Amino acid sequence: MKTIALLTWKSINNRRSSALLTVFTVAISMLLLLGVERIRTQAKDSFANTISNTDLIVGARSGEVNLLLYSVFRIGNATNNIDWQSYQKLAGQADVKWSIPISLGDSHRGFRVMGTNTDYFKFYQYGNRQALQFDSGQPFAQLFDTVIGADVARKLGYSVGSKIIIAHGISDKSFTRHDNLPFKVVGILAPTGTPVDKTVHLSLAAIEALHSGWNPAGNVGTSKNQHQPTFHPEQITAFMLGLKSKIKTFSVQRKINNYPTEPLTAIMPGVALHQLWSMMSIAEQALLAISGFVVVAGLLGMLSCLLTSLQERRREMAILRAMGARPGHIFALLVAEATLITAAGISLGVSFLYLLLAAIAPLINSRFGISIESASISTHELKLIVTVLLGGMLIGLIPAFRAYRQSLADGMTIRI
């Protein structure tokens, strides 16, 4: 009703400062809720986007999550290696379109080193089927060439042409750095927002050289065509497979899992990612619960504000009743106030969110390669917003009911 809308607006306007404060409280709690929700979904998305278009990942027999963690996220270690012969045999199957062998276990100044071949730059995909891109340089060609991820280049200040030392072993402080070999950065990958950014890529032959203890001391950088012994990998840590037809995934997986020569595990990355994410969902839920409580606190703040105002407004209610207002009008007046405050708080909170996103998006994009698009409100977020709005209206029922009772009891008697 128009009258109630007008009275609501004027009465809130009259209590501007306390109303504004309440609106702010609701806005900030809304910002937090939506912000956490955005981060949660973005994290989930970017998590699911870590690897794309790979049908199977194969490693020594272990748990699915463990295999996923070390092969894709570079977390933890393989329990065992895969024989080069086995890899060649399995990757050579008729159903296989492409394969990427990877060899892990070394590090460079806190970043994991991964041995692979140039197929990696051709076939590895992340996000929505995005291939790796070079920011500068090209894939490795020589034995001591290395291609580094965007984070490695940024954090360590490397550029194409930089000479780096790579240690054998994972710990940086390790004293097994006896096999320190001089490598040259020949390529830097564009940011992907995945663990690729934090990886130093070598050829499998270089990894082999690292491990065999070959030391080219004295020859460093003197000549490109120096005599080098040829290194063949004997073992790798894992490999990734792309199949010609997705339908074959299960049969190939079964075949690998039953491979007689050595115990292997083949996983479908999507399934394993899902498993891993559900393991982390407790933390995610906790975060959501906390922001939920902040919203509740915001709405309770509004409740206390409305209840305090009620006592001073008994006179106003009696006047309205005398003018012909029904108790229902009084009820509606307070529900409308609660609704207006909540709605204003929500709108302000959403504007804050977009302002914040606009402010930090370029920063995040250049730093982490994650593009946080200022996407419009998703249906899920809309549900949250509607829930909060309904919550605000519901809370408004408390002072409304009280005012209703009061105005019935007081009638037109003004009580102060």
Place this chain on the structure above:
Amino acid sequence: MATLANMTMNILELDNLTYSWPKRQQLSIDIEHFALQQGQKLFIKGPSGSGKSTLLNLLTGIIPANSGSSIKVLGQQLCEMSGARRDKFRADHIGYIFQQFNLIPYLSVIDNVLLPCRFSSSRADRVAADPKQQARKLLSKLKLSDMDILTPVSALSIGQQQRVAAARALIGSPELIIADEPSSALDHDTRSAFIELLMQECQSSGATLIFVSHDPSLESLFDRSVQLQDINLQGVTQ
């Protein structure tokens, strides 16, 4: 029924009116019979606690009387109406002035005056094409200057506030004006001036006035005066 042919029609008729506040055994109001003619100016006096305000709450239909009571206002039986209909009836036919603190602090003088028109379409209809103009006219008749009209209501003197309240009660020409001790906070001269202005306006709009006060010195200004205890058999005294 409200046939205008009968000049001595009763605007108000009470029969066997009883009322007791919830959780009180004693009756606050017990009136066997009382009638008021249209156009009269009635003064009701009675000491504090005698039930004056309670009676007005009943006449305006804010609170429902005990069953078996009869309250006829403008020929209509309030006791048979639903709460919502009584609220509408009050909005349409009754202008009300409180003892003090009459105005809603967050509305302007004009918006305060126009408040009854927002709750009653028939009063809005009776106001000419431009309700704001009508409000200003009433306010100036009640000796409020254009300056006063633009002042926030909380900055008006009590006497000015009461005149704004009178304008509000009069707007849309309701048939019955009820005032519950509207002048007790005013000094003697202001009080007389206020009551005279109020009476003039009631006269010109043809409204009936019921004025309640515990101050017997005002009695002489009215057509008719009753002592509440004389009609109220159960007058509560404290």
